[in-house]
Amino acid sequence: MKKPTIRQATIQDLHRIVPIFDSYRKYFGQKKDPDMVEEFLFDRFEHLESVIFIAEQQDEVIGFAQLYPVFSSLTLQRVWLLNDFFIAEEFRGSGVGSQLFTAVKEFTLLTKSKGIELSVEHTNKKAWSFWEKQGFKQDEEFRYYFYKL
Numbered sequence: 001m002k003k004p005t006i007r008q009a010t011i012q013d014l015h016r017i018v019p020i021f022d023s024y025r026k027y028f029g030q031k032k033d034p035d036m037v038e039e040f041l042f043d044r045f046e047h048l049e050s051v052i053f054i055a056e057q058q059d060e061v062i063g064f065a066q067l068y069p070v071f072s073s074l075t076l077q078r079v080w081l082l083n084d085f086f087i088a089e090e091f092r093g094s095g096v097g098s099q100l101f102t103a104v105k106e107f108t109l110l111t112k113s114k115g116i117e118l119s120v121e122h123t124n125k126k127a128w129s130f131w132e133k134q135g136f137k138q139d140e141e142f143r144y145y146f147y148k149l
Helices: 011-027 034-046 096-110 125-133
Strands: 005-008 051-057 060-072 077-087 115-117
Touching: 005 096, 011 034, 011 051, 011 060, 011 077, 051 096, 060 096, 077 096, 096 115
Parallel strands: 077 115
Antiparallel strands: 005 051, 051 060, 060 077
């Protein structure tokens, strides 16, 4: 298999990202809705609210990572929230995820960020293993909570 191309996506990539983003949502139990996905991603691009990296094999987007900026008031630094990370099923275990995450790490270094934050479902042991291999450690300083509306 040819090594995929990893690069930062632009708004011109929107239509190519929609199918894999919709597959990602379906993987996590959401209904497919390409029109809403396109609208959501368009808004992120239009308002410069996130940064998306894509992995491409020939002309197909086979993976993506979406980062959102958050800020630490205590350290006065930016932190990137790696909110979405997905590799098409047929490409998992091939190294694409590691390559994609390498681009994410390089970006966070270039933007002089404090680090990268992410969360993983309690039941997703494969993801735990992947992220721990990438150097992530479970936070022992803070307990995170979520208030559902």
